[in-house]
Amino acid sequence: MKVKNIMLCATAVVPSLAWAKELPNIIYIVTDQQTASAMSCMGNDDLHTPNMDKLAQAGVLFRNAYCSTPLSGPARAAMFTGYTSHEVGLARNGTPIPDSLRTRTLGTLMQNAGYDCIYAGKWHVHTASMPDKEFGFTTIHPHSDNGLAEACVGFLEQKHTKPFFLVAGFDNPHNICEYARSQNLPWGNIEDLPQNEWPGLPLNFAKNPYDADVISYEQSLNYSAYPTRNYTPDDWRRYRNLYYRLVEKVDAEIGKILNAIDKQDLWKNTVVIFTSDHGDGVGAHHWNQKSALYEEVVNIPLIVTLPGKKNAGKEMPQLVNNGVDFFAAVCDWAGIRLPEGLHGVSFRSLAEKADPSLKHQDYIVTETTFDKGGNTRGWALRTSRYKYVLYDKGRYREQLFDMEKDRGEMRNLAIEEKYKEILLQHREYLHDWMKLHHVAQIRKDVHTIPGVNPE
Template sequence: MARKPNLILFVTDQQGADMMSCAGNPWLKTPAMDELGRRGIRFEHAYCSNPVCLPSRVSLFTGRFPSDYGIRSNSLRNCTMSDDAAQESLGAVLAKAGYDLYYGGKIHLPKAIHPEAMGFNYFTRDEREELARLSAEIVRRPHSRPYCLVVSLINPHDICLMAIRDFPYDKLCQLFVKKLTTEIATLDEALKLPEGMDEDEFFATCCPPLRENHQPQEDEPEAIRMLLQQRPFKWAARTRYTEREWRLHRWAYCRLTERVDREIGIVLDALDQADDAENTLVMFTSDHGDMDGAHAMEHKTAFYREAVKVPFIVSGPGIEPGKVDTQHLVSNGLDILPTLADYAGVAAPAGLRGRSLRPLLEGSGEVSWRDVVRAESEFGRMVASTRYKYARYEAGASAEQLYDMEVDPGETRNFAHDPEYQSILADMRSAFEREFAGFSLPFDPDQFETV
């Protein structure tokens, strides 16, 4: 009987779907991520379940929407998660299948599903190079049983500190700037210009331009402005950053992504040296993206593509190499747990709304798949097909938004009031009501996320 495959899950922080050179981004080089794409399948339509750290990570490790536990933001004050949640978590499922479990790096989870509670050996709190080095040691060593290794890396999240440091308007921002010395130092390194190059040459030849959708949407949901104004550094970034400062923000975001790519590369190099490399499934994703200057925003939370779409690549035994899937909608928060359970040969917990990706990964003929994917945040909810996105925000004017991502990929125009789109609008409304049937978690403006 063939041994069950080893499972490696890379989770970066705040990396948008287009922040890889294999995704066509010319402003950075990500050889490790590109190599994963060459070895496996990259999904173009992968979404997080909530474009903020903690709720997205809750979903990643439970296979359930964070709102199922009363969570819509980085705040836990309305959290209903009990200690029993760990019993149906990713770690518990794989432990039942006979796996050794290792988790290193960023946690940002409720205590009930901290790595140890899920059954993982939490081997380091480091979220950077040391995590990569220790993960490589685990991969290289001989294993008598199959293992699951979670490598939870912090970057390119350090980009968050740029606006917080530039506009430290409240005590929380000031505390971050004072305490997060490693993050600030890493950001400063990413902000450096190439050696020997002056600013004029840099901006003329090396620095990314503004995104094509840099200007705020004309019919922007009022809830987005509420979000920005509630966190003054966000509003200051929108209203006070110059074109060059926005472009420098984009430059640093690219460099931080290259940094985390190098860390992933350390682990992949070790895997290439391991005896069981051919029997190891590797999955790579991020908890959410970053606005990266789109709509004159940084950070996340909104339902624009830059924040809610994530990289998603899977390689391993039986998986077709070098394929780009442009047809299927993936929810990384819902689909990772049932997929890994499938490869581990054990049933996923009952009641999960996600699906195993294995039939898509192994090309098992025609597969009936979801027609929309769902995401939620503390101030709204959305559904998306491969072409259309419907968002409904829970405060202010212009709350209902319909985007045609084929006609307007930058999501600069709301088609909800366009006569030619009323049939599409009705279909997307129906999909929204179906996906959110029974949803009752109230909007709480005091929960707006911080970093």
């Protein structure tokens, strides 16, 4: 596949040994399909995540972090290429990275900057496991949660003569997909709790009466992904229970890595970044899985633990995209100039200054193409107070929510005249973003955004 309009600078110059020793190690722990609220440190008493909580206590927690795309392959492609996935033809799972980018990924840049780059676990761009000696990485464990933490511990226990970039890609709580399909869970089944111990339903369990109808249409097309259409309330409670137990299961695995960091005294010169590629509906709006732009799906965990545990326990409200902004931040810590043509904004200074009032970026965007053959596209643009959602077709395809008063997205302000000016402003923001990222319109004479003239 040829990729247009991509210009990248030459790879970084290998630093001197003295400079390399000053660079921090970077450990990247990423789960799959974990919504931001699925941690006890976020005030959720339906689960207990002592190790994620430990990271939050030692680091900086970003409450308004969003995925680049709510689908595994495209989300991870953004993390490791620095481009929005649709911008470089990576909008769906199973799509390989274009040849023009294969030697210009984050791993390659880090390797050229003097880092030992190690990958363990899920890759999914496009193969399940990271191919050994490709994309700048040495692979020490395939796509499997079984034994992944132990492989990472074994690496951390080795003697290191240069800084390292270690990626630990866990699959859970993604096994909720197999559970919903009544299949065995890949990394071992877990014990269910008695019904009277299942969590209750979320406050936004009901659908917004002015929700985009294309979401229900996409749900009807794909029984494999959405076998929950006829779930009873108790079915949803059991789903939520199993989901939270899977989060606890992966939390225990993460704990093994944190214990190794403790034992090897690595905190003093290591940046630990914890996040997830996207979330899960968890029953909100009767939704399971990803693809839709509901808050539970696109708002993901992001915790950054700095060397020496600087700013431990701080929380930040600024907007962060954990795809393109992650790429920019890792380059920032590694002393790599961001390649030309990339637009991610590093969150390093936010973590290091830990000032909630610090101005960062006015908005971020999550884009989607529905999974499993669906053809609906959509965009969620988040500003400090509002979230604007646009799908490319259907009734009520335009949504606007006040995220201070209505984080559950139950009142669509796009249909109310008094919010017209706010709606128009958010349309303009999305229009600017689409131009910057070369988003193709429906037709030359029809712009995707309502009220915006084709150019």
